[in-house]
Amino acid sequence: MKNNTNNIVEVKNLSKNYGKINAVDGISFEVKSGEVFGMLGPNGAGKTTTVEIIEGIRQPDKGETFINGLNTIIDNKQIKKIIGVQLQQNAFFDYLNIYEIIDFYSKLYGNKTKTIDLLKKVELIEKKNSKYKELSGGQKQRLSIAIALVNDPLVLFLDEPTTGLDPQARRHVWNLIKQIRLEGSTIIMTTHYMEEAEELCDRVAIIDTGKIVALDTPGNLIDKLIDKGFKPKRTIKKASLDDVFLDLTGQNLRGD
Amino acid sequence: MKIYSAIILASMKMYYRNKHAIIWSLVFPVTIMLIFGMFNFERYNPPKLGINDLSNNQISKDLINSFNSFQKEKILEIDIDIQTNLENKLINGDIDGFIIIPKNFGLKNNISDIEVSYDKNKIEEKSAIKIIITNSITDLFNKNNRIPEDYKIESSYSITEKNIVTNAQGFKGFLVPGIAAMAIMQTGLFSVVFTLIRFKVSGVLRRLNVTPIGSSHFIIGQMITRVILIIIQTYLIILIGIIILGVSIGKGDPLVWIEIGIISLIGGLVFLAMGLGISGWATDENMAAPLTNLIALPMMFLSGVFFPLSVMPNWVINIAQFFPLTFLADSIRSVSLDGLSLIDISGEILGLIIWLFIALIIAVKTFKWE
Numbered sequence: 001m002k003n004n005t006n007n008i009v010e011v012k013n014l015s016k017n018y019g020k021i022n023a024v025d026g027i028s029f030e031v032k033s034g035e036v037f038g039m040l041g042p043n044g045a046g047k048t049t050t051v052e053i054i055e056g057i058r059q060p061d062k063g064e065t066f067i068n069g070l071n072t073i074i075d076n077k078q079i080k081k082i083i084g085v086q087l088q089q090n091a092f093f094d095y096l097n098i099y100e101i102i103d104f105y106s107k108l109y110g111n112k113t114k115t116i117d118l119l120k121k122v123e124l125i126e127k128k129n130s131k132y133k134e135l136s137g138g139q140k141q142r143l144s145i146a147i148a149l150v151n152d153p154l155v156l157f158l159d160e161p162t163t164g165l166d167p168q169a170r171r172h173v174w175n176l177i178k179q180i181r182l183e184g185s186t187i188i189m190t191t192h193y194m195e196e197a198e199e200l201c202d203r204v205a206i207i208d209t210g211k212i213v214a215l216d217t218p219g220n221l222i223d224k225l226i227d228k229g230f231k232p233k234r235t236i237k238k239a240s241l242d243d244v245f246l247d248l249t250g251q252n253l254r255g256d
Numbered sequence: 257m258k259i260y261s262a263i264i265l266a267s268m269k270m271y272y273r274n275k276h277a278i279i280w281s282l283v284f285p286v287t288i289m290l291i292f293g294m295f296n297f298e299r300y301n302p303p304k305l306g307i308n309d310l311s312n313n314q315i316s317k318d319l320i321n322s323f324n325s326f327q328k329e330k331i332l333e334i335d336i337d338i339q340t341n342l343e344n345k346l347i348n349g350d351i352d353g354f355i356i357i358p359k360n361f362g363l364k365n366n367i368s369d370i371e372v373s374y375d376k377n378k379i380e381e382k383s384a385i386k387i388i389i390t391n392s393i394t395d396l397f398n399k400n401n402r403i404p405e406d407y408k409i410e411s412s413y414s415i416t417e418k419n420i421v422t423n424a425q426g427f428k429g430f431l432v433p434g435i436a437a438m439a440i441m442q443t444g445l446f447s448v449v450f451t452l453i454r455f456k457v458s459g460v461l462r463r464l465n466v467t468p469i470g471s472s473h474f475i476i477g478q479m480i481t482r483v484i485l486i487i488i489q490t491y492l493i494i495l496i497g498i499i500i501l502g503v504s505i506g507k508g509d510p511l512v513w514i515e516i517g518i519i520s521l522i523g524g525l526v527f528l529a530m531g532l533g534i535s536g537w538a539t540d541e542n543m544a545a546p547l548t549n550l551i552a553l554p555m556m557f558l559s560g561v562f563f564p565l566s567v568m569p570n571w572v573i574n575i576a577q578f579f580p581l582t583f584l585a586d587s588i589r590s591v592s593l594d595g596l597s598l599i600d601i602s603g604e605i606l607g608l609i610i611w612l613f614i615a616l617i618i619a620v621k622t623f624k625w626e
Contacts, residue, residue, distance in 0.1 A: 081468050095270040096269060104266045
């Protein structure tokens with residue numbers, strides 16, 4: 001087992017088939033400690049399957065993955081203690097309030113964090129007595145990020161953290177992810193929003209039909225494209241429609 | 257251990273806040289128990305009168321003939337026996353009262369004392385028997401054609417009444433342990449099936465699988481919570497039976513409460529394991545609901561909850577005697593009414609344990625996480 005101190009996550013030649021479909025087809029990459037690593041790709045490209053194999057909740061057909069030198073399959077239980085996971089579809093208990101839900105998950109890891117601190121971090125302190133179903137989409141995502149942080153994880157997995165959110169709620173989640181990154185966590189995230197990857201990720205892997213088709217920093221990927229002589233179909237303005245929308249409706253969250 | 261206490265505490269909170277679950281596990285069985293208990297459905301049967309005829313003369317035979325005519329009209333049932341047997345029968349609830357016809361009954365120049373004993377708790381039976389006895393004797397002594405003139409004029413009688421405290425609790429005593437058993441089945445099956453399927457469908461179990469404890473420990477924690485709740489629920493139902501319906505439990509022996517707790521624990525585990533099997537096999541509520549009802553409904557009516565198994569056709573008895581609810585209802589009834597110990601009912605307990613193993617094997621074999 002090779003434990004390169006610089007690479008906290010190592011993925012080696014991963015494959016997973018569902019029937020005749022190669023959901024993951026020989027994927028290998030490394031994630032450096034402290035970086036935000038993005039996995040981009042269209043729906044059904046194999047992002048979630050890859051992430052779930054690394055998290056240890058799916059078995060690969062071939063290949064192996066390591067987190068902090070631990071084999072995901074052999075040291076499954078140890079791995080689960082050091083990772084934080086936000087699944088693409090989240091569900092929590094109906095009859096507990098937000099505080100109780102976070103506190104419950106915190107107890108499962110032996111109370112490594114204070115529930116109140118987590119609620120403050122994800123700005124849900126005012127909602128602590130609400131039920132999960134009473135939260136807005138952005139609040140639900142922030143709750144599931146808070147729960148992913150209860151064990152102060154070495155590696156945080158975020159699977160499409162902003163899918164379905166409005167621009168304000170999305171910026172709010174982005175700010176939260178940036179803050180977590182500043183505190184030194186390694187983050188592996190999937191998304192199909194390019195501007196999200198550009199905003200947050202140090203490096204991105206672009207995945208299509210189960211294979212990595214490109215892996216580099218967002219800046220390098222754009223430079224390579226331009227080097228190939230790429231001409232945008234329309235001229236890039238200094239602001240996007242997203243910026244117009246946020247300028248008109250405000251950066252701040254409203255009731256979110 | 258700390259993790260289990262966290263799971264159990266959270267499960268308790270969830271259960272307490274789920275009003276449907278509380279209604280199913282407590283309000284529903286208690287309501288049924290009170291409705292059936294208040295209406296006293298036992299009154300389908302005529303009162304049973306024991307007779308001990310010490311005089312054995314023509315007059316006493318005439319009196320018994322008069323009781324016989326009531327029996328033909330199905331107003332009364334009679335049982336002729338000796339006094340000690342009748343006393344035992346009254347105490348065990350086999351008869352509702354008995355009459356002792358004295359040696360000097362109807363004899364010339366005699367005032368015969370007729371002794372009638374009643375079950376203290378059976379007020380309706382008592383008044384029915386009393387009316388029948390008084391009318392029959394009055395008729396007998398006023399009848400000109402059958403009673404010789406001598407007797408009629410010079411013989412007289414008095415009636416001494418005795419109210420005996422018995423173990424017989426009638427229908428209410430039968431009903432309360434049956435309802436407690438039925439409620440164990442309901443909570444065991446329904447609370448587990450629908451909660452676990454909701455957790456499975458919504459993805460709660462999947463989320464727990466990415467934590468170090470995994471969802472299996474969470475499910476075990478849920479089961480422990482349900483068993484604790486089932487024991488508390490059984491105690492509450494029996495207490496309500498004692499307070500409102502006036503039944504008495506275990507002939508005053510406090511040990512009976514421990515025995516009831518142990519039986520509820522075993523019975524609870526049987527139905528929880530069945531519930532686990534159903535929720536593991538089914539992928540959603542639509543698959544689980546019919547199967548759960550298919551298991552629960554026949555047992556509710558055929559396992560001796562509301563009326564004894566013995567009133568049913570033989571072929572039903574042959575099958576229903578092996579139902580887990582039959583074992584459970586019989587066990588609770590035996591310790592709480594007849595004062596039997598757990599060793600006396602080891603057959604029923606064994607039956608429950610066999611069911612527990614069957615249910616666990618099915619649950620393990622059929623469980624699907626997603």
